[in-house]
Amino acid sequence: xxxxxxxxxxxxxxxxxNSTLRCNFSDSVNNLQWFHQNPxxxxxxxxxxxxxxxxxxxxxxxTVATERYSLLYISSSQTTDSGVYFCAVGFTGANSKLTFGxxxxxxxxx
Amino acid sequence: xxxxxxxxxxxxxxxxxxxxxxxxVDSQVTMMFWYRQQPGQSLTLIATANQGSEATYESxxxxxxxxxxxxxxxxxxxxxxxxxxxxxxxxxxSVERLHDTIYFGEGSWLTVV
Numbered sequence: 001x002x003x004x005x006x007x008x009x010x011x012x013x014x015x016x017x018n019s020t021l022r023c024n025f026s027d028s029v030n031n032l033q034w035f036h037q038n039p040x041x042x043x044x045x046x047x048x049x050x051x052x053x054x055x056x057x058x059x060x061x062x063t064v065a066t067e068r069y070s071l072l073y074i075s076s077s078q079t080t081d082s083g084v085y086f087c088a089v090g091f092t093g094a095n096s097k098l099t100f101g102x103x104x105x106x107x108x109x110x
Numbered sequence: 111x112x113x114x115x116x117x118x119x120x121x122x123x124x125x126x127x128x129x130x131x132x133x134x135v136d137s138q139v140t141m142m143f144w145y146r147q148q149p150g151q152s153l154t155l156i157a158t159a160n161q162g163s164e165a166t167y168e169s170x171x172x173x174x175x176x177x178x179x180x181x182x183x184x185x186x187x188x189x190x191x192x193x194x195x196x197x198x199x200x201x202x203x204s205v206e207r208l209h210d211t212i213y214f215g216e217g218s219w220l221t222v223v
Contacts, residue, residue, distance in 0.1 A: 031210055041200055043214040086152065092210045096141060097168075100153040 002027045004101035006087055012107045013077050021072040021104050023087030031092045032063050034072050037084040037103070046072070046085075077108045112136060112207050114215035122221045128191045131218045133203030138183035140206075144176070147200040147217075156201075159186045193222045 003026035013019055025032075034046040047054050047061040049070065054061050058077075063070040074081055084105050088098035113136035123129050133142065144156040156176055157165040165178040179187045190197055203215040 033212055035214075041217045041219065043202065043217075045211055045213055048211045088153075088212070096206055096210065097143065097155055097158060098212060099155075102152045 002029065002089055002099045004087060004089055004099055006085075006101035006104050008104060009102070010105045010107075012109065015077060015079060015108055015110050017077050017108075018073070018075045019077060019106070021074070021085050021087075021106075023070040023072070023089075023101055025068050025070075025087075025089045028065070028068070029089045029091060031090045031096070031098065032065075032070055033088050033098065034061055034070070035086045035088065036081075037086065039083055043086075074106075077106075079108045079110055082106055082108045112139075112205055112213040114203055114205060114213060116201075116203055116215040116218050118218055119216060120219040120221075122223060123193050125194055125222055127193055128189055129193065129220065130187050130189045131201050131203075133186045133188070133215055135184045135205055140183070142180065142186045143204045143206075143212075144178065144186075144188045145202040145204060145214075147202060149198065153202065156188070190220065193220075195222045198222045 005024045007022045032050045033048050036044045049061045049063045051065045058075045060073045084103040086103045087101045090098040115134045117132045142159045145153045147153045155168050156171045157167045159165045159178050159180040161180045177189045198221050200217040202217045
């Protein structure tokens with residue numbers, strides 16, 4: 001199956017700092033999504049980004065499909081950004097299902 | 111987006127019993143997915159539930175242990191049968207909506223004692 005590797009596994013930031021989270025995957029996919037799981041367990045979809053670049057407020061993401069990686073950028077981090085960030089990859093259509101990476105645990109200190 | 115409600119949100123269960131988790135979506139969806147997240151771990155897909163057909167289970171998950179129902183396009187249930195402490199996990203329902211974006215319910219936190 002598809003392998004998904006996320007790095008770094010843990011990240012500690014001071015409030016206001018910027019960060020880059022990386023996701024590498026082993027095979028060509030046409031579906032890639034980033035999620036944030038808050039400390040209460042709720043998973044929020046941040047981006048559907050199989051290729052290209054998207055921005056949403058302080059967050060942006062870039063996927064280079066030909067090189068099999070995606071990056072999530074967090075600027076001016078806030079304590080509410082703390083939690084686990086998951087990258088998930090797979091395919092769309094009838095065989096739609098996602099394989100999740102192990103996640104990156106982010107702690108933003110005030 | 112999608113509004114996905116799961117019940118129960120939390121439960122403590124006795125070893126050997128079974129528990130059924132309900133997932134209700136605010137509008138019709140073709141595919142619903144059930145995931146398990148063991149403590150401190152990532153998400154693992156249990157099965158895909160399509161309305162009107164048998165659920166499709168991933169390797170390592172079987173229907174006898176995790177029977178799934180999908181009676182209509184807005185509702186599904188997952189039963190965790192004959193529970194053991196290893197089944198203590200968050201169980202998550204998810205759906206695919208516009209542009210293939212995946213949305214999750216709040217999760218059902220199960221502790222088996």
